[in-house]
Amino acid sequence: MNSPISLRDLPTGNIFRAGDVFVLFGELFGRGYANGLINEAKKSGMTVVGITVGRRDENNALRALTADELAEAEANLGGRIINVPLMAGFDLDAPAGEPTPTDLLSGMTLKSWQEDKLDWAHIEKCREVGIKRFKDSVARVMNELDSLIPDGANAFFAHTMAGGIPKVKVFLAIANRIYKGRGERFMSSRALLDSDLGKLILMNFDEVTANTFQYLIEGSTAIRTRLEKAGGQVRYTAYGYHGTEILIENQYQWQTYSNYTQGLAKMRLEQVAVNAWKKGVVATVYNCPEIRTNSSDIFAGVELSLFPLLKALKQENGGAWAEAQWQACRPLLQDGITLEALLQKIEDYNVNPVMKTFRNFSAWPMDNSEALAELMIGTSDDIIQMHTDRKELVVGILSALVLEGTGPLMFYETSKPAGPVLWLNHDIIAKQLNAMHNS
Template structure:
């Protein structure tokens, strides 16, 4: 494993200014981590350039955005979007026989998940074709970037892709049991991970979540050497997840969501940054806290660790900043609940002996157990029920605060990249929010 290195010192303010550029590799949607980074870069006058995953037509063809989709994406981003489909992975990529991995699974019954056998020769054909398509499209994006970015501009290239869940209908009920099942509906993530379907997921996570970072660094070599030759700074950031320190029983304690099966791909992402750093490239993976986004919605319970951010902000900053967040959260609570009871429920879960035994970073990622799944899912549901309106939840308000703090920390630390992996825990994020 990479050395555990929590960021403890606030980075100095970066020198990025008007005319410098931030590039997002991965598409910006409404409420993800990248929104915080883009907001911060825009506030400092940087030019923002985005990319798109592209879209799939009803017949499965991958295509660029239509004019209307492009206009919407550019408005959402506040900058130009390079309209080349950068979807990564191979789940929908046909093999030599015309069938994709998703096609191999079509019509199969979810309850047979354990006995399903995939044709690995065909999967490998799909994988290498998907990779070829991705690299070709990435090269086209890099060529476009070379034209758009002034040679003397400081540049931050931010990898925001995370995912790779194969888009196969029969897998959804299986995933629902692995991530949201308890009692009769419990399914062991370890058993799933050992099955052919688990092996397919692993390949797909590696391809989308991790390897794209390495291809990105390779594809933008030309821009890197051109701009650094002019004395400009060029660096690469990526979002990792490898657990996070939050306040449990009043002490910052490393904990993690279980079962985070994409975790092995996230470790691979850290290794890619380490290899780049060895070649003198400023690349950093920022292991960021659990928040609620489009990507994390399947991982029910991941948000429990977010609630103690309220206490972290109290402790590290206090005053008006902490009061404002508390008040925002209080307004979203049901009338018969309090922030203290919310924090107590989250803390009791994370401090419970059956759960605390998972807080070992050296053996991460961990698989689920029936007892852990039951405690986590019930706690998640109980906390969720404390919201007065499920459309406006406390988790969203807290996610927004964390996203903002993480965006500021990443932008500032990428000016002088020091480490190839950093953990951004609740303490440093709170302290950064307290700076202004």
């Protein structure tokens, strides 16, 4: 992608109806993006089917959900879950009796990790074991799914998987410095990427965040062929991230969180959709705005780009409902602190020359810098201080709104998507929310 391809008009078509099947490829968490899509699928009367990534037992072996866990997950999803563990990545895989990549990392310390080297031939064997395990499990899932989608139905596969951080102590300490450290605690993301540890993490991100989309498309080929023969249609979506246009100086401008370590994997995900599209498979990656979820909480400052959504709500035909969102945010701030003052702080942050240097689309994903960490994490801390309760934040309200807006945008656009990679920026999200609430 040389420049973002943005969705500018509200989609309205819908090929999905009762009897069609919506398959969530990833687990559903309370604040997760997938809720927006699932709400729309249910509104259209579709049958919802889910999967599980499984759980680890005390020896780190992957297992299916217990009966209780399964019942709870199905109640949460509002649909049946195929109970075959689909944990992606190879951080805990190895040929029988040999050490896993996580075992290899466990000897690294905060002092040694930048020099520590990994045995890449062994890592490659682990990667192959992990991929085979995942693909075999996808085949079992598809086998069960096949009987749940009747001829004549349409199917919507929604990929939501992202992750791949190996669970080793040393990385927790490094992540805290890279994503949250400033001043003496600052650590450059480049140092991570140049280390063997970093290279392994990027490979695992590729597996979890990008390659799983490819395995999903390949693994469902038989179902897709059968449904299409009977006149049905099959769609695939995935959630991307590649920066977002937000209002800065009254204009929608592309900006990004840096360093987004998963950026390369997200570009690979885009490529999976582009390649599938060339072969006639309708797969679309929707690049979505920064919101706070279980997965993004680690990135201090990622939430700062959310605040200008309030301005977008007013700019995009905002009426009484947009005004009500402003009013809902005000009581969360300390006495004497106005929402206008908070938004001015965000505007000052965004026009700061340090931030401007990071608005370079073709150089994405850029490394962090000490100046960026100082400004971004400092501003993030200052903004939290403006609230009365650090657990009740304006970004909580705004994250829920973005999630709500992306639901219909992705769902309806996917009936006849404009292309394999589309950006959902603050303008279209605000338009969608206003259209839903002002009618």
